[in-house]
Amino acid sequence: MLNHQAESPFAVELINVTKRFGNTIANHQINLKIKRGSIHGIVGENGAGKSTAMNMLYGFYTPDEGSIKIDNKDVFINSPAKALSLGIGMLHQHFLLSSEESALDNILIGAEPVRPTFKIPKPFRWIRQFFKIDRSQALSTIENLLDSNSSHINLKDPVEKMSVGQQQRIEVLKVLYRSAEIIILDEPTAVLTPQETLQLFDQLRKLKGEGKTILIITHKLREVLNICDEVTVFRQGKVVASRDSRKTTESELAELMVGRVVDLHSRKIHPLKVSAQSVLIVENLSLQIAKVSKLKNLNLEIAEGEILGIAGVQGNGQTELQNFLLNPSPFFQKKMATGNYKILGQDVGHLPTRELFKSGLASLADDRLRHGAIASLSIEENFYLGLQNFPHFKNGIFSDKKNIRSALKKAKESFDIKYSQENSLFSSMSGGNQQKLVIARELAKNPKVLIAAQPTRGVDIGAIEFIHQKLREYSANGMSVILISSELSELFALSHRILVMYNGQLGASFNPERSSESDIGLAMGGAT
Numbered sequence: 001m002l003n004h005q006a007e008s009p010f011a012v013e014l015i016n017v018t019k020r021f022g023n024t025i026a027n028h029q030i031n032l033k034i035k036r037g038s039i040h041g042i043v044g045e046n047g048a049g050k051s052t053a054m055n056m057l058y059g060f061y062t063p064d065e066g067s068i069k070i071d072n073k074d075v076f077i078n079s080p081a082k083a084l085s086l087g088i089g090m091l092h093q094h095f096l097l098s099s100e101e102s103a104l105d106n107i108l109i110g111a112e113p114v115r116p117t118f119k120i121p122k123p124f125r126w127i128r129q130f131f132k133i134d135r136s137q138a139l140s141t142i143e144n145l146l147d148s149n150s151s152h153i154n155l156k157d158p159v160e161k162m163s164v165g166q167q168q169r170i171e172v173l174k175v176l177y178r179s180a181e182i183i184i185l186d187e188p189t190a191v192l193t194p195q196e197t198l199q200l201f202d203q204l205r206k207l208k209g210e211g212k213t214i215l216i217i218t219h220k221l222r223e224v225l226n227i228c229d230e231v232t233v234f235r236q237g238k239v240v241a242s243r244d245s246r247k248t249t250e251s252e253l254a255e256l257m258v259g260r261v262v263d264l265h266s267r268k269i270h271p272l273k274v275s276a277q278s279v280l281i282v283e284n285l286s287l288q289i290a291k292v293s294k295l296k297n298l299n300l301e302i303a304e305g306e307i308l309g310i311a312g313v314q315g316n317g318q319t320e321l322q323n324f325l326l327n328p329s330p331f332f333q334k335k336m337a338t339g340n341y342k343i344l345g346q347d348v349g350h351l352p353t354r355e356l357f358k359s360g361l362a363s364l365a366d367d368r369l370r371h372g373a374i375a376s377l378s379i380e381e382n383f384y385l386g387l388q389n390f391p392h393f394k395n396g397i398f399s400d401k402k403n404i405r406s407a408l409k410k411a412k413e414s415f416d417i418k419y420s421q422e423n424s425l426f427s428s429m430s431g432g433n434q435q436k437l438v439i440a441r442e443l444a445k446n447p448k449v450l451i452a453a454q455p456t457r458g459v460d461i462g463a464i465e466f467i468h469q470k471l472r473e474y475s476a477n478g479m480s481v482i483l484i485s486s487e488l489s490e491l492f493a494l495s496h497r498i499l500v501m502y503n504g505q506l507g508a509s510f511n512p513e514r515s516s517e518s519d520i521g522l523a524m525g526g527a528t
Contacts, residue, residue: 010033010034010036010069011034011037011070011071011181012032012068012069012070012182012213013032013034013068014030014032014053014056014057014066015066015067015069016029016067017030017031017063017066017067017068018030018063018064019052019053019061019064020064025237026049026052026237027056030049030238030239031239032053032239032242034182034213034215035213035229035230036071036211036213037208037211038208038213039204039205039228039229040213040215040228040230040231040232041215041216041231041245042054042215042216042217042218042231043218043221043232043233043253043257044233044235044257045257045258045462045463046430046432046433046463047430048235048236048237048257049234049237049238051186051217053234054090054184054186054217056077057077057088057215058083058088058090059078059079059080059082059083059088060080062076062078070087070182084178086182087179087180087182088180088182088184089174089175089180089183090183090184090185090186091168091171091175091183091185093186093187093188094369095167095171097170098159099158099159099160100158100159101158102155102156102157102158103153103154103155103156103157103158103166104138104139104142104155104156107142107170139155141177142173143155145173145176145177153169153170153173163196163314163315164191164196164314165192165195165200168188168192168196172203181213182213183207183212184214184215185214185215185216185217187218188200188218189218189220190457191367191457194486194488195313196314201223205227219458219459219461221250221254224253225245225248225249225250228245229244229245230242230243230244230245231243233253233256235256235257235258235259241256257460257461257462258461258462262461262462266493267492267493267513269472269476269494269496270305270475270476273304276304276306277303278301278304279303279343279344279360279448279449280301280302280343280448280449280480280482281300281340281341282298282299282300282301282325282341283340284297284299284339284340285299285300285324285337285338285339286337286338286339287335287337287504288337289320294320294504295317295320295321295324295504295505296503296504297505298317298321298339298504298505298506299506300321300482300499302449302482304480305475305476305478306475306481306497307471307472307475307480307481307483307494307495307496308481308483308497308499309483309485309492309494309497309498309499309512310483310485310500310501311486311491311498311499311500311523311524312500312501312502313524313525316501316502316504317501317504317505318453318501321484321501322366322453322484324341325341325361325363325451326353326361326363326451327353328341328350328351328356329349329352337349343360343361343448343449344359344360344448357389357390357447358390360448362442362449362450362451363442363450363451364438364439364442364450364451364452364453364454364455365438366484367454368434368435372438373385373426373437374426375427376425377426378423378424378425379419379421379422379423379424379425379437381426382437382441383404383407383411383437383440383441384399384401385441386445387399387441387445388404390445405422408422411437411440411441411444415437415439415440416436416466417429417433417436418433419433430460431458431459431463432459432462432463435455435458435459435463435467436466439455439467443470447479448478448479449479449480449481449482450479450480450482451484452471452482452483453484454486455467455485456487456490464490468493471483472494483495488517488520488521489517491512492517495512496512497509497510497511498510498512498515498520500520500524502523502525503526507523510523
């Protein structure tokens, strides 16, 4: 790491930085200054250029124009290895971990201490690969890092057995182990529970207290105001504003990001019909998986056109409930359920998932890249997934691809999905456009009930507003929505009523118009 220059309070400076990809200008004349020992937020819509700017700082890209200063000295960063040598580390939105390896080995990958420790001449460095990794030396260093950051992880456990929050702490340890002084985090809370988010923020504040400089790319404006000292707004490849987080608001930042007034928190939901019939009923549901009780005497009922919010800390049964509703009677699994499950008055507890979808059910997975889409397939192929089983997309015994392409064209227009070609890879779209495509596909099934798990996770503020609008629009036309979300503000903005899930059970019903987020938060913690 370069020595600090007393005359400059800035750890990072981007000066007139421009980056092009073909004819597309991703960043144009970016000027950005990050104070040493601060937490700085980088916000903007998907495609605004914020990740490109940070990837130049980390060496994934090099600027076409302009310069970068670290501690007041001009530097040329042409690789992540060069960035690390300057004390810059980065945590990516999608963790770069080997699930089968231990936490310790994941931290050491690429920076393994080996025996012997004597200096090897540069031309012969390749022989280090044959030396034994000195895990005992590394273990002592990493345990000290764990203690100083109040983290609790069994370093010998494989990553696949760890929670998302623990996996993220491993990513933090990776950059700290490499002596990073400047840490970039890309959407660090996108898949965390509220409790895990608080734990991460506590850790970041401690790192700031140790003099580290932290940059956070995020869509979550409330979190920006909570954790950051300053925030910079990107729009259409340019920096449009920088604000002291104590002197701005969510509304101002949202307007700067989008270029217009954005309304995320108002309750513009339709009143329920007095005569609305129940469309989905679950009675006395108990569920055991591998002889472990997951759901206990659970009752759930949702009316036509109702948006029913389900709040809860991750791990209290939300995932098991969603999986049961989609697949109540799986084969060859150690799963035993008792109780009744009906859709539109018909017993569906014995039906496979495909038949449930035909009975009027649709679902948004909580992680679109793992369970809602296949990133390596085309946009058209991902829209096609599941629709080939529906009568209105069949031509005799064959799928009607012409009709599906027509539906995709309509979805592109009505959901404002931005892409160039239908045969482009799904992974080529921004997160917001990916999510809108998945939602459009599920709504093309004309469902009576939509299970929407984390429907706005990892998307920008403009897409959040649009998705909320669509959920309200479809529910006003009679579709019921089971909204499972970790965002209390989302539940309050959309739900007719909110149920809290705790320890495998659904508790009392809350009216969002007569309850507060603190009321729900207490119930999420088990208070009665």
